Amino acid sequence: MTAITSIPNWNSTPARSPALATSRSEAPAVQRATPSTIVYLSPHSVSTSLSGTSALAWDSKAQDGVSALIATNVASRSLAGRFSGLGAALLTQFRGDVSNVSQSVQLSPAATPSSPYGISTAPPALHGQGDDKISLSITTKSGIEVKLALDNQNHGLAVQMSSSDELSDAERSALAGLAGAFQDAIDGMAEQPPSVRLAGLTQFEPAVLASVDLRAVIRLDTDPDRTQALDFHADGAQRKVSLSGPSGTASVSVDTSNLSGLGSPEQQARALANHLKQFDHAASRGRADAGLMTMFKEAFSGSTPMSGRHSRALPRAASGNWRPGTMLRSPGCWISARR
Structure with a gap:
């Protein structure tokens, strides 16, 4: 929410009149002191300003760092801006106790506010439906499968992350350790033209992780009806x-x-x-x-x-x-x- 608090201004120092301040030949006008105002900006106000006249329809009402990053990125007109930091933000969640994330946002006509990040209507059907898609699948030595997915459309952005079972501390650390490598691969494919940056993903912990799979399908700026695809597997x-x-x-x-x-x-x-x-x-x-x-x-x-x-x-x-x-x-x- 946006909170506005007024506090008295006990310092009655005269204020310059904007119209007269530029003239050094005239004495500054004295105005009555006005109260100071402190404004607190909530994620709702931030997302509203970022999206302009468009409202934001959210899949989840979760208030977390990933959702806040999505609220910022969805205002970008480039794929690099849309996916900026998202892959790393997802894998970094494993440094804590988070294993499952699902969030999407869609720019939509004005509606009734009900979400902490903007406008919440029926969940947008974005997961797995992006025009630009990047997914990462990691299998641990114990057989647990961790999946991540990023989907981008002209008017929406979605992310998902899931784990098939409870992860050990060592597995969480190994997964979080790939955050920078995953983001580097994303940033490369989000360039126009796309570039391939996979070296970091080959450096997974072999004692903890069994395999890493990355897939990307990206629209080309030169021909939006055509895509560049990349498939990568390492074990x-x-x-x-x-x-x-x-x-x-x-x-x-x-x-x-x-x-x-x-x-x-x-x-x-x-x-x-x-x-x-x-x-x-x-x-x-x-x-x-x-x-x-x-x-x-x-x-x-x-x-x-x-x-x-x-x-x-x-x-x-x-x-x-x-x-x-x-x-x-x-x-x-x-x-x-x-x-």
């Missing part, structure tokens, strides 16, 4: 990334099951640079799309030995589908173009 044996969009498809697979004989970090870095150089040559010969090639190289680099602190691996396979006419094979990986 103790492999890492996989696949890309699909208007420019074509590409995939990377990294085998982490055999870590012997991979060489020193310096040797691995040289091997990575050699692979990237060969990809550039193959892309040039096959006239590959530059944007897709950039995302492919980002995905490849983020899945290689240099991206993870817990494991080292040799890239096993990579493939692309851009234009016919090119194929590259090298130790541990290959890239090809098909009709």
Whole structure:
């Protein structure tokens, strides 16, 4: 709620008249002292000012940090602004005792206020229905599955987080530890054009977490009817990334099951640079799309030995589908173009 409290002004210092204050040649007019006013802003008033003339229809009346962040983000016109900080805010909840979150908001015509964050009507059907979607699924070693989802539409924003069972303190800590990595992946995909930032998600605690899966489907500013999709999977044996969009498809697979004989970090870095150089040559010969090639190289680099602190691996396979006419094979990986 908005509270306004008036307190007397016991200091009767004369006040300048706005109309005369700009003239130094005339004496300032003396006005009667007026009471001071203290204004307290509630989330309702903040969300009302952010949304302009639009009312906010909320799924839940919960008053928490995630809801407050949504109230701020929904005013943004960019996807980066809509998703700003939300992934990290969700996973950070595991530092406390929260395991389940469900909230959505929709910009709607004026209605009757009843929510602490704005206007509450029938729950908007936004969960799982976004034009832009990012989801994260994490399975613990004990078999508990944690799911997170962010959905964005032109006139709404939704988030969900759930856990299939009670989590241990170690599991909560490991999940919260991925907050920055998840947000980094979100921020990359929310860029225009999208970029792939997965290195942080490969650095999960292998003694506590069994696997991490990320999926993103993002509308392109250049063509809102078309999307760029990303799928990522990492576990103790492999890492996989696949890309699909208007420019074509590409995939990377990294085998982490055999870590012997991979060489020193310096040797691995040289091997990575050699692979990237060969990809550039193959892309040039096959006239590959530059944007897709950039995302492919980002995905490849983020899945290689240099991206993870817990494991080292040799890239096993990579493939692309851009234009016919090119194929590259090298130790541990290959890239090809098909009709």
